[in-house]
Amino acid sequence: MFNVCADPSTLTEFFWVICYLTTAKHFAFYVSFFVVLVLLAIAAPLSLLFGFIATIGTRSSNWFIQIFSKSYINMVRGIPDVVFFLFVPLALDQFFELIRHKIICFDVVEPIWQGTDFVVCKAAKLPLSTADLWVHQLYAFTLALIAFAIVFGAFAGNVLSGAMRSVSKTQTETGAAFGFTQKQIFWRILVPQMWIYAIPGLSNLWMLLIKATPLLFLLGVEDIVYWARELGGSKTSMYAYPHPDWRVYYFAGLLVFYLLMTWASSKVLKRLQIKLSKGQATMAGKELQGY
Amino acid sequence: MSSCWVTLQDYGLRSIGIGERILPKTDITICEQVVLIGSGVIWNIYFGLIAVFFGFWFSIMLAVGKNNKLALFRIPSESIIFVFRGSPLFIQFFFAYEFFVLLPKVGIEFDLGFITLSAETRWLTRAWLGGLIVLFFNTAAYSAEIFYGAIRSVPSGELEAAEAYGITGWSKFWRIIWPSMLRLAWPSYTNEAIFLFHATSLIFFSGFPAWRQSGDALYYANYFADRTFNPFLPYPIVAMYFILLTFVIISIFGVANKYLNRHLDIDQRAKIQLSINILR
Numbered sequence: 001m002f003n004v005c006a007d008p009s010t011l012t013e014f015f016w017v018i019c020y021l022t023t024a025k026h027f028a029f030y031v032s033f034f035v036v037l038v039l040l041a042i043a044a045p046l047s048l049l050f051g052f053i054a055t056i057g058t059r060s061s062n063w064f065i066q067i068f069s070k071s072y073i074n075m076v077r078g079i080p081d082v083v084f085f086l087f088v089p090l091a092l093d094q095f096f097e098l099i100r101h102k103i104i105c106f107d108v109v110e111p112i113w114q115g116t117d118f119v120v121c122k123a124a125k126l127p128l129s130t131a132d133l134w135v136h137q138l139y140a141f142t143l144a145l146i147a148f149a150i151v152f153g154a155f156a157g158n159v160l161s162g163a164m165r166s167v168s169k170t171q172t173e174t175g176a177a178f179g180f181t182q183k184q185i186f187w188r189i190l191v192p193q194m195w196i197y198a199i200p201g202l203s204n205l206w207m208l209l210i211k212a213t214p215l216l217f218l219l220g221v222e223d224i225v226y227w228a229r230e231l232g233g234s235k236t237s238m239y240a241y242p243h244p245d246w247r248v249y250y251f252a253g254l255l256v257f258y259l260l261m262t263w264a265s266s267k268v269l270k271r272l273q274i275k276l277s278k279g280q281a282t283m284a285g286k287e288l289q290g291y
Numbered sequence: 292m293s294s295c296w297v298t299l300q301d302y303g304l305r306s307i308g309i310g311e312r313i314l315p316k317t318d319i320t321i322c323e324q325v326v327l328i329g330s331g332v333i334w335n336i337y338f339g340l341i342a343v344f345f346g347f348w349f350s351i352m353l354a355v356g357k358n359n360k361l362a363l364f365r366i367p368s369e370s371i372i373f374v375f376r377g378s379p380l381f382i383q384f385f386f387a388y389e390f391f392v393l394l395p396k397v398g399i400e401f402d403l404g405f406i407t408l409s410a411e412t413r414w415l416t417r418a419w420l421g422g423l424i425v426l427f428f429n430t431a432a433y434s435a436e437i438f439y440g441a442i443r444s445v446p447s448g449e450l451e452a453a454e455a456y457g458i459t460g461w462s463k464f465w466r467i468i469w470p471s472m473l474r475l476a477w478p479s480y481t482n483e484a485i486f487l488f489h490a491t492s493l494i495f496f497s498g499f500p501a502w503r504q505s506g507d508a509l510y511y512a513n514y515f516a517d518r519t520f521n522p523f524l525p526y527p528i529v530a531m532y533f534i535l536l537t538f539v540i541i542s543i544f545g546v547a548n549k550y551l552n553r554h555l556d557i558d559q560r561a562k563i564q565l566s567i568n569i570l571r
Contacts, residue, residue, distance in 0.1 A: 078534035080489035082496070086513060087526040094522070211379040218496055225385065232389075248389035255378050255386055262377040 020241045029227035033257070035141070036213045036224060043148040044209060048202075050153025055160040059186075073157035084151045085215050089143035096126050137222065144219040152209055159201030164190055166197040196276050203269040210261050214254070228254055295322040306330040306505050314504055314514065321524065324515050328528050331508035332536070337419070338426055338507075339488040346430035346487075353435035354472075355464070358442050368435070375432030380425070380490055384497035387425045391415035418499035426494075430487045437483060441476035442468060474551040478563045481544040485537055492529075508532055 005011070005019035020026070057069025076084075097120045105121035127135045167190055175185040217225035232247030301311040303326060315323045356368030375383065394415060415421045445468050453459075453467045492509040495501045501510055512525035519525075545563055552560040 078537040079530040080492045080533055082492050082509060083526055083529050087522050090522040214379050214381040248393055251382060251386035251389055254382050258378040258382060
């Protein structure tokens, strides 16, 4: 990084620390914090969308769609989320490769599951073995993102369907009395009014999502946990910057990072809740008006 | 069928080190998967049960501490709750493991001439103790927040009535606040217990090594998925075990809930409903 850092063994303590913290690997570590933020930024709206669609599904008149969305929403209550994080990316990967195999290598007759192996032809591999490293990483990240969206979509579905039930019945009945169709009642009365009931649950979910991001590590993404283990591990004099096992300090740093994230989020969400409570016929809304 | 019986004998208690040492490597049958993953559930139950039992009492202390006016009690309780609720359990496990690994090197070694007590810190790096300690603090922090909320919502009329009768201090807590607090908190606490059991499946993925391949249900499921390249069998088996476990927890906590609500009219009694408000 800096010219001073050319020969680390001659540095004074202060410059050693500066140089140590600005190595290329440390920059990869800092970038991985952005990976977490990007994941949060994409996964949050995506899971909200999944949850919303599932909520609509639970109210469907189609018997199959209803059962499917209800089991989707409820599965997270009985099954640990880690199971999904391990299962979904692997299953999706095989699913994509299977489809590509069927399309690209339709002439291959050998079965795909050979004993304990999953074999697709070379051209159907995802990503291709010739692809750059960043393609592999992007692919792993995308699969992880989908897993997050599926799991947190189910959580969001729980919150949203609860919020929809909380909207006063008189509101929808009034709508029906005025001759609104079911669709109009849903979109013009139910959906606009449900958010205030959903906000506490969704805030909770946001905190959960933040706290679930280190699970990226399990999905083979080079995230902050990966780099903390990599950089913190003891380095012998073979390395430019030898040091004993520092992993505990790196993890302490991650702990602080997450505490700051959740602390700041809780402050912002509290404000948002106060803002949304204004003018509402709830206890919080009444308190704001000074009742 | 008979071969499955043999498998059960070989691997039924494999997760706690009894039975066949070597895990199945080739020609893995469904029976082997069900048995070995089921054997891993023993660990999930062990972690969950002990953490919930001890965490319960500690969480009450934390909740009472947080409710105390004295900063001496309030601030430590609030800090423990904040740290363990505000950070991911996964990172807590990693941090605790690395911390415990460093302990003996830092130099807590009591040489008594004929025996060294450094052996005791060694156990902290094993999942059965180190992981358990993290889970204990974690569930205590989450439950404390629930119990704190419940203490705050004990009807003020009950407290005023108690004071009018001259019930104060310890007996006021034990006879008036405690029963109401438990009753109000119980449905949420049930959920906390369920999700604690779910969280136990993280331990063997977070630094704590599975000694001699003795791991929990998810550890074995992951082993099978890696071996057979077929995630569609082991993970649904884990899911099934956990759904079963969830139902057992709900029914046990349901009995307690019935007991806590026994003095109320039927329509006033709180129902345990699975909600996802408290997760880690």
